[in-house]
Amino acid sequence: xxxxxxxxxxxxxxxxxxxxxxxxxxxxxxxxxxxxxxxxxxxxxxxxxxxxxxxxxxxxxxxxxxxxxxxxxxxxxxxxxxxxxxxxxxxxxxxxxxxxxxxxxxxxxxxxxxxxxxxxxxxxxxxxxxxxxxxxxxxxxxxxxxxxxxxxxxxxxxxxxxxxxxxxxxxxxxxxxxxxxxxxxxxxxxxxxxxxxxxxxxxxxxxxxxxxxxxxxxxxxxxxxxxxxxxxxxxxxxxxxxxxxxxxxxxxxxxxxxxxxxxxxxxxxxxxxxxxxxxxxxxxxxxxxxxxxxxxxxxxxxxxxxxxxxxxxxxxx
Amino acid sequence: xxxxxxxxxxxxxxxxxxxxxxxxxxxxxxxxxxxxxxxxxxxxxxxxxxxxxxxxxxxxxxxxxxxxxxxxxxxxxxxxxxxxxxxxxxxxxxxxxxxxxxxxxxxxxxxxxxxxxxxxxxxxxxxxxxxxxxxxxxxxxxxxxxxxxxxxxxxxxxxxxxxxxxxxxxxxxxxxxxxxxxxxxxxxxxxxxxxxxxxxxxxxxxxxxxxxxxxxxxxxxxxxxxxxxxxxxxxxxxxxxxxxxxxxxxxxxxxxxxxxxxxxxxxxxxxxxxxxxxxxxxxxxxxxxxxxxxxxxxxxxxxxxxxxxxxxxxxxxxxxxxxxxxxxxx
Amino acid sequence: xxxxxxxxxxxxxxxxxxxxxxxxxxxxxxxxxxxxxxxxxxxxxxxxxxxxxxxxxxxxxxxxxxxxxxxxxxxxxxxxxxxxxxxxxxxxxxxxxxxxxxxxxxxxxxxxxxxxxxxxxxxxxxxxxxxxxxxxxxxxxxxxxxxxxxxxxxxxxxxxxxxxxxxxxxxxxxxxxxxxxxxxxxxxxxxxxxxxxxxxxxxxxxxxxxxxxxxxxxxxxxxxxxxxxxxxxxxxxxxxxxxxxxxxxxxxxxxxxxxxxxxxxxxxxxxxxxxxxxxxxxxxxxxxxxxxxxxxxxxxxxxxxxxxxxxxxxxxxxxxxxxxx
Numbered sequence: 001x002x003x004x005x006x007x008x009x010x011x012x013x014x015x016x017x018x019x020x021x022x023x024x025x026x027x028x029x030x031x032x033x034x035x036x037x038x039x040x041x042x043x044x045x046x047x048x049x050x051x052x053x054x055x056x057x058x059x060x061x062x063x064x065x066x067x068x069x070x071x072x073x074x075x076x077x078x079x080x081x082x083x084x085x086x087x088x089x090x091x092x093x094x095x096x097x098x099x100x101x102x103x104x105x106x107x108x109x110x111x112x113x114x115x116x117x118x119x120x121x122x123x124x125x126x127x128x129x130x131x132x133x134x135x136x137x138x139x140x141x142x143x144x145x146x147x148x149x150x151x152x153x154x155x156x157x158x159x160x161x162x163x164x165x166x167x168x169x170x171x172x173x174x175x176x177x178x179x180x181x182x183x184x185x186x187x188x189x190x191x192x193x194x195x196x197x198x199x200x201x202x203x204x205x206x207x208x209x210x211x212x213x214x215x216x217x218x219x220x221x222x223x224x225x226x227x228x229x230x231x232x233x234x235x236x237x238x239x240x241x242x243x244x245x246x247x248x249x250x251x252x253x254x255x256x257x258x259x260x261x262x263x264x265x266x267x268x269x270x271x272x273x274x275x276x277x278x279x280x281x282x283x284x285x286x287x288x289x290x291x292x293x294x295x296x297x298x299x300x301x302x303x304x305x306x307x308x309x310x311x312x313x314x315x316x317x
Numbered sequence: 318x319x320x321x322x323x324x325x326x327x328x329x330x331x332x333x334x335x336x337x338x339x340x341x342x343x344x345x346x347x348x349x350x351x352x353x354x355x356x357x358x359x360x361x362x363x364x365x366x367x368x369x370x371x372x373x374x375x376x377x378x379x380x381x382x383x384x385x386x387x388x389x390x391x392x393x394x395x396x397x398x399x400x401x402x403x404x405x406x407x408x409x410x411x412x413x414x415x416x417x418x419x420x421x422x423x424x425x426x427x428x429x430x431x432x433x434x435x436x437x438x439x440x441x442x443x444x445x446x447x448x449x450x451x452x453x454x455x456x457x458x459x460x461x462x463x464x465x466x467x468x469x470x471x472x473x474x475x476x477x478x479x480x481x482x483x484x485x486x487x488x489x490x491x492x493x494x495x496x497x498x499x500x501x502x503x504x505x506x507x508x509x510x511x512x513x514x515x516x517x518x519x520x521x522x523x524x525x526x527x528x529x530x531x532x533x534x535x536x537x538x539x540x541x542x543x544x545x546x547x548x549x550x551x552x553x554x555x556x557x558x559x560x561x562x563x564x565x566x567x568x569x570x571x572x573x574x575x576x577x578x579x580x581x582x583x584x585x586x587x588x589x590x591x592x593x594x595x596x597x598x599x600x601x602x603x604x605x606x607x608x609x610x611x612x613x614x615x616x617x618x619x620x621x622x623x624x625x626x627x628x629x630x631x632x633x634x635x636x637x638x639x640x641x642x643x644x645x646x647x
Numbered sequence: 648x649x650x651x652x653x654x655x656x657x658x659x660x661x662x663x664x665x666x667x668x669x670x671x672x673x674x675x676x677x678x679x680x681x682x683x684x685x686x687x688x689x690x691x692x693x694x695x696x697x698x699x700x701x702x703x704x705x706x707x708x709x710x711x712x713x714x715x716x717x718x719x720x721x722x723x724x725x726x727x728x729x730x731x732x733x734x735x736x737x738x739x740x741x742x743x744x745x746x747x748x749x750x751x752x753x754x755x756x757x758x759x760x761x762x763x764x765x766x767x768x769x770x771x772x773x774x775x776x777x778x779x780x781x782x783x784x785x786x787x788x789x790x791x792x793x794x795x796x797x798x799x800x801x802x803x804x805x806x807x808x809x810x811x812x813x814x815x816x817x818x819x820x821x822x823x824x825x826x827x828x829x830x831x832x833x834x835x836x837x838x839x840x841x842x843x844x845x846x847x848x849x850x851x852x853x854x855x856x857x858x859x860x861x862x863x864x865x866x867x868x869x870x871x872x873x874x875x876x877x878x879x880x881x882x883x884x885x886x887x888x889x890x891x892x893x894x895x896x897x898x899x900x901x902x903x904x905x906x907x908x909x910x911x912x913x914x915x916x917x918x919x920x921x922x923x924x925x926x927x928x929x930x931x932x933x934x935x936x937x938x939x940x941x942x943x944x945x946x947x948x949x950x951x952x953x954x955x956x957x958x959x960x961x962x963x964x965x966x967x968x969x970x971x972x
Binding site: 373375403404405406407408411412414416419420421422423424425433434437438469471472482485486488489 | 864865866868869870871872873874875876877879883884887888891961962963964967
Binding site: 152154159162163165166257258269272276279284288291294295298299301303306 | 658661662665673783784786787788789791792796798799803902903906907909910913914924925927929933936940943944947948951
């Protein structure tokens with residue numbers, strides 16, 4: 001007689017938890033909303049395309065030597081004088097628009113993530129210090145935050161960029177541009193993290209287990225890292241997800257304005273800037289396709305964020 | 318005997334949800350005579366508030382009346398079109414809620430809120446309406462009404478605010494007032510004042526009150542008759558004195574037994590084991606049977622209906638005497 | 648209440664001082680003013696003389712005082728690029744940005760509030776769903792993308808509206824306005840919609856969610872229990888309680904509009920302060936950057952103060968101290 005396979009308690013726990021999760025209200029409302037599912041697919045496609053760009057893209061648009069000016073201004077492949085090699089046409093330098101979209105998204109995502117990492121690191125650090133130490137240091141940091149909050153992020157990013165230009169001169173190579181950009185965007189966004197973390201630190205700091213640790217004589221740095229920091233991770237993750245979309249938009253805007261990534265290694269924003277010059281002359285594909293990609297990415301991120309907010313908020317049901 | 322001002326028969330309130338339909342009020346029937354105070358008592362979740370909301374037509378969707386009849390002075394009101402129902406609200410049925418602070422719009426003066434209510438239901442306007450508003454405030458016992466009528470809600474204390482709320486509910490002279498936990502949010506000392514106020518108004522205006530509460534002391538003080546609700550059903554209904562002094566249903570017995578008395582010398586209060594079932598898992602038969610100390614054979618399969626027992630009515634197999642139900646009990 | 652107002656005023660002054668410090672630091676220490684002003688042939692002695700003349704060798708505190716003094720008299724020196732006084736350059740372009748910002752703000756309020764109310768009251772109608780979709784697009788898409796899209800549809804494809812410039816303007820002495828000419832009115836439409844779309848979407852969503860919250864309150868339930876008709880319940884009670892927090896947020900957003908004008912002015916080549924600031928950033932023109940910073944900070948701080956005072960006026964709970972019965 002065959003014995004059925006023995007299920008360990010761990011398996012049952014895991015499958016039970018998975019079943020509970022799949023049956024939860026949140027997942028239910030996700031499956032119910034076709035729009036949200038579509039948005040998730042679109043976002044995933046763009047992100048995957050960006051991440052896998054070096055393997056998926058037919059050309060490398062950043063390799064200046066491979067560009068041929070004779071290829072410039074080719075319309076998309078389905079047009080009468082299009083070229084199958086260039087699926088979505090080429091820009092004014094002969095770059096394949098499709099490849100540039102993939103590589104450009106990659107750059108946009110990279111800059112976005114790096115700046116969010118900077119903002120989060122700075123904000124969390126300052127927030128922990130402000131909340132734990134309190135007193136005048138806390139007041140100082142929070143006043144600085146208040147002042148910065150008066151201004152929109154774009155103004156701050158532009159200011160930092162302009163200052164960098166004045167300090168380091170105009171002729172910089174690609175990597176400096178990227179770091180200046182990351183710095184500008186990152187420094188515009190630290191405040192939200194700092195405020196949230198400070199509030200949470202303040203609450204945790206007064207709890208008994210922290211008091212006990214301090215009594216024993218554990219160094220504050222250790223207390224912060226091992227006890228308070230883990231409690232702060234949850235809300236910070238929420239801020240990070242919203243922040244990432246904002247950072248990507250900010251980078252695209254700065255690039256469009258001409259103070260972001262340069263035309264030699266364009267991101268989506270830069271491409272739209274280039275294409276903007278050719279809108280009237282009929283070479284619309286240079287601006288349109290990157291525009292659609294950016295719009296699709298940002299729209300889907302916001303749709304998912306919208307749905308998430310509604311699903312987790314019992315009051316709006 | 319004149320006809321009752323309110324007559325509810327077999328009322329059912331359902332709440333459709335993702336996991337199925339919840340029956341929150343299950344076949345409830347009772348009358349409220351003109352000028353009497355009917356207390357409706359029970360734990361949180363027993364369905365008292367929903368019954369009140371259903372009567373005045375303010376059930377929040379997706380909750381809805383799934384069956385039964387509600388008659389106001391003989392005429393059906395449970396499925397009236399919205400505009401007709403709106404005219405009844407305020408003019409013929411008033412309602413008072415639990416928290417007086419959140420019941421009043423903080424951005425409007427008391428005078429504005431009173432006058433607009435008066436203007437909607439009567440032809441009274443302007444100065445005349447203002448006079449009526451001041452008279453109402455005086456009637457509910459608000460001192461210096463003329464001076465304070467232009468104040469904002471946050472400028473009054475809790476007890477005074479509740480008086481204002483009562484005045485607003487009475488503004489159009491309704492025949493019936495549904496009071497949903499009117500004293501729960503107030504200090505104990507103020508509670509007595511509000512109860513005395515309600516009793517006086519009932520007497521002076523010939524107004525009926527349906528007093529919904531979980532506080533037995535309030536019922537004892539104010540109610541002529543009372544109904545005990547459990548898991549969406551009325552399990553006992555009778556005069557307040559009878560139900561409190563000589564409770565029949567085991568649940569009522571448990572309720573009255575759990576109230577500490579000044580004149581007895583008990584070490585421990587009587588406690589009913591377990592808790593009221595959630596709407597999703599109401600037991601078959603009598604909903605109280607899993608907790609009942611006197612449970613026996615028929616309790617778990619057939620639901621008891623209200624039957625007369627003396628002056629009261631009880632829904633319990635212990636008191637069923639009719640032959641058909643006696644057979645079912647075998 | 649007086650204490651509240653005083654506290655906010657002190658905060659405002661604090662912010663201005665900090666911003667002034669930053670502007671001053673930028674102005675004096677980032678980049679060398681002397682090198683920007685003279686040619687390569689100027690001798691070291693002449694430079695030194697110039698430094699002395701401009702007060703660049705004085706102590707920092709003195710220089711800061713000079714800077715504040717100059718700022719109070721609207722003197723920020725001359726632009727590196729244009730060799731003109733900064734204050735003239737900014738003043739010339741101020742009306743263009745202000746008109747654009749005000750028209751956008753008005754548009755966003757006039758459309759956003761009714762749309763928000765409608766979508767709160769009729770939550771499932773197809774029109775509501777349409778409005779919500781439009782609002783999602785409005786708050787998602789970056790401003791420049793919206794601008795390009797509008798240009799593409801209305802200027803390039805349909806040719807109805809101009810895609811750049813301000814049209815004909817009327818000079819009123821201290822102010823130039825484009826609102827009095829036909830071409831000016833046509834020219835402001837696309838930029839105002841671009842700039843205002845985000846705000847409109849924001850306000851619409853805010854009004855919607857506030858109103859839904861308000862409609863769930865006990866006082867609305869009690870109003871209905873008193874038999875008040877829908878008209879009074881929705882537009883008398885609910886709307887007033889909804890608009891109070893919305894108005895204050897909308898007011899604060901005006902500052903945001905002025906900042907985002909930088910982008911809109913770039914897309915439409917609108918001759919405003921924003922475009923001037925952007926060119927200053929691109930060319931490291933510190934005087935313009937620093938002056939713009941101070942000006943914008945002053946506007947923001949003023950807006951914040953006005954909004955705070957507005958809240959006090961509108962909400963009786965703050966205005967009138969609660970007294971015991």
